[in-house]
Amino acid sequence: MFRTNTCGELRLSDAGKQVTLAGWVQRTRKMGGMTFVDLRDRYGITQLVFNEEINADLCEKANKLGREFVIQVIGTVSERESKNKNLPTGEIEIIASELNILNTSLTPPFTIEDNTDGGDDIRMKYRYLDLRRATVRQNIELRHRMTMEVRRYLDSKGFLEIETPMLIGSTPEGARDFVVPSRMNPGQFYALPQSPQTLKQLLMVAGMDRYFQIVKCFRDEDLRADRQPEFTQIDCEMSFVDQEDVISTFEGMAKHLFKELRGVELTEAFPRVPWSEAMRLYGSDKPDTRFGMQFVELMDVLKGTGEFSVFNDATYIGGICAEGCASYTRKQLDQLTDFVKRSQIGAKGLVYARVQEDGSVKSSVDKFYSQEVLQNLKEAMQAKPGDLILIMSGDDAMKTRKQLCELRLEMGNRLGLRDKNKFSLLWVVDFPMFEWSEEEGRLMAMHHPFTHPKDEDIPLLDTHPEQVRADAYDMVCNGVEVGGGSIRIFDPELQDKMFQILGFTKEKAQEQFGFLMNAFKYGAPPHGGLAYGLDRWVSLFAGLDTIRDCIAFPKNNSGRDVMLDAPSCIDQKQLDELNLQIAKIEE
Numbered sequence: 001m002f003r004t005n006t007c008g009e010l011r012l013s014d015a016g017k018q019v020t021l022a023g024w025v026q027r028t029r030k031m032g033g034m035t036f037v038d039l040r041d042r043y044g045i046t047q048l049v050f051n052e053e054i055n056a057d058l059c060e061k062a063n064k065l066g067r068e069f070v071i072q073v074i075g076t077v078s079e080r081e082s083k084n085k086n087l088p089t090g091e092i093e094i095i096a097s098e099l100n101i102l103n104t105s106l107t108p109p110f111t112i113e114d115n116t117d118g119g120d121d122i123r124m125k126y127r128y129l130d131l132r133r134a135t136v137r138q139n140i141e142l143r144h145r146m147t148m149e150v151r152r153y154l155d156s157k158g159f160l161e162i163e164t165p166m167l168i169g170s171t172p173e174g175a176r177d178f179v180v181p182s183r184m185n186p187g188q189f190y191a192l193p194q195s196p197q198t199l200k201q202l203l204m205v206a207g208m209d210r211y212f213q214i215v216k217c218f219r220d221e222d223l224r225a226d227r228q229p230e231f232t233q234i235d236c237e238m239s240f241v242d243q244e245d246v247i248s249t250f251e252g253m254a255k256h257l258f259k260e261l262r263g264v265e266l267t268e269a270f271p272r273v274p275w276s277e278a279m280r281l282y283g284s285d286k287p288d289t290r291f292g293m294q295f296v297e298l299m300d301v302l303k304g305t306g307e308f309s310v311f312n313d314a315t316y317i318g319g320i321c322a323e324g325c326a327s328y329t330r331k332q333l334d335q336l337t338d339f340v341k342r343s344q345i346g347a348k349g350l351v352y353a354r355v356q357e358d359g360s361v362k363s364s365v366d367k368f369y370s371q372e373v374l375q376n377l378k379e380a381m382q383a384k385p386g387d388l389i390l391i392m393s394g395d396d397a398m399k400t401r402k403q404l405c406e407l408r409l410e411m412g413n414r415l416g417l418r419d420k421n422k423f424s425l426l427w428v429v430d431f432p433m434f435e436w437s438e439e440e441g442r443l444m445a446m447h448h449p450f451t452h453p454k455d456e457d458i459p460l461l462d463t464h465p466e467q468v469r470a471d472a473y474d475m476v477c478n479g480v481e482v483g484g485g486s487i488r489i490f491d492p493e494l495q496d497k498m499f500q501i502l503g504f505t506k507e508k509a510q511e512q513f514g515f516l517m518n519a520f521k522y523g524a525p526p527h528g529g530l531a532y533g534l535d536r537w538v539s540l541f542a543g544l545d546t547i548r549d550c551i552a553f554p555k556n557n558s559g560r561d562v563m564l565d566a567p568s569c570i571d572q573k574q575l576d577e578l579n580l581q582i583a584k585i586e587e
């Protein structure tokens with residue numbers, strides 16, 4: 001047997017056993033005539049001991065071991081004199097009697113320990129070494145357990161796991177496609193799926209009834225923080241369902257995952273918050289509801305009730321109440337003002353009001369408002385003595401709410417209200433069907449073009465499309481959109497109309513989606529579904545700040561794989577075969 005045990009397995013009860021272990025040398029320490037080696041594998045670390053007095057040759061061999069050498073050791077399990085409580089194997093060590101060096105190693109460019117000295121770039125370049133670190137490995141293990149639990153849950157509910165192709169045509173999910181040139185069809189390109197959206201709908205037409213797939217999706221977006229050009233979705237679709245059926249099936253899945261992977265029993269139904277409420281109370285369609293601090297609209301209280309022209313000209317004034325923060329110093333308040341003025345947030349300023357111990361209100365706009373107005377403000381905000389009221393205003397309500405949302409999250413951070421071990425889940429429902437795109441100068445589907453409008457809003461499609469709400473839903477956890485989906489259109493005429501509103505000519509719609517429209521003519525069942533972001537779920541469960549850390553080989557923030565050095569140029573022969581010519585490369 002190559003090894004009898006792993007490096008994470010042996011305990012005091014194994015003392016006296018002869019064992020064979022194999023793994024990587026994490027560290028060697030020489031103390032007097034003894035050499036200690038920490039041997040590591042996926043399962044843990046076990047201490048090996050080489051005693052000069054018992055076997056000088058063997059000990060000398062051990063002294064030459066370098067970091068990350070791969071070795072095999074035979075020895076006897078023995079009780080340790082000085083036990084290490086931090087290691088599961090910390091009560092024992094192996095008194096070595098044989099040592100085989102299976103492979104040597106260059107000195108690794110960073111320490112392969114939980115707290116490594118390696119920066120991000122170097123760790124990504126040598127990701128295979130980074131993955132040897134327990135903290136990274138554990139994320140990969142969690143990811144595995146999660147996909148196993150997803151499969152178990154969905155299988156128990158009758159879902160079939162079905163693969164869909166990677167080389168397809170365009171699927172509109174609102175991003176650019178990654179394209180792949182076809183050698184056999186000169187001048188033609190496949191697109192990599194942004195999601196298997198149309199294919200899973202075709203599976204419903206095919207009568208598959210309940211489908212899922214743990215699937216790679218590709219979106220060529222400008223990389224915002226924590227986006228990967230390729231990411232994994234738990235993609236699902238169901239037939240003969242309404243929104244309620246989909247929501248309850250996948251709320252069940254979320255509860256299953258929390259129970260199995262975090263030991264957390266979520267017994268209550270997740271709240272359902274209409275999109276318009278989420279925007280009104282939190283300025284976000286993915287509110288972090290681990291804490292309150294909901295927005296209060298202050299137009300009635302502050303517009304036209306004083307001489308402050310900024311508020312008098314505003315179309316939206318909103319405030320949040322930070323409990324117990326009246327003691328914030330001038331410097332802290334200046335920091336908050338700088339925070340909202342940062343280019344990513346883009347607010348012009350911030351007004352604050354402190355509620356004093358005697359109940360009076362002192363604000364940065366005192367000279368414009370009477371104490372009576374400030375008392376009305378206090379009341380509207382339900383602020384108590386010791387609280388700090390923070391107010392923002394603007395001429396675009398949506399924009400200002402988004403800015404106030406950033407401030408709310410910042411205050412949540414400062415006040416320690418965003419505890420990674422606390423989970424607050426909800427569904428955001430009733431999304432608008434469309435949103436106006438300045439860039440395109442037309443309405444765009446907020447979710448995607450196959451989303452069913454709310455039945456009662458269908459008449460508005462012809463008159464006020466911007467007011468139409470959709471049967472679309474997102475699951476949100478701790479301010480992160482962890483999944484989203486919708487009930488789909490299955491009537492070819494309604495789908496036609498949708499394409500029309502979205503600015504497709506009949507020909508263009510036929511060209512791009514003819515296959516789907518055609519399929520709908522052969523008895524499409526009512527259907528709907530959703531997709532969960534696997535990477536986000538894992539990072540949420542693992543308490544990670546970025547999804548990168550739960551992906552074995554992630555790309556960096558510029559979409560590069562620095563280990564493989566991809567993307568890269570291809571040689572002329574390959575270009576010729578593909579009938580491609582590089583026209584220009586912008587520096």
Ligand code: ASP
Pocket residue numbers: 173194195196197233236484485486529530531
């Ligand atoms: N295809 C959608 C997405 O990737 C999810 C869905 O509607 O099922 O966001």
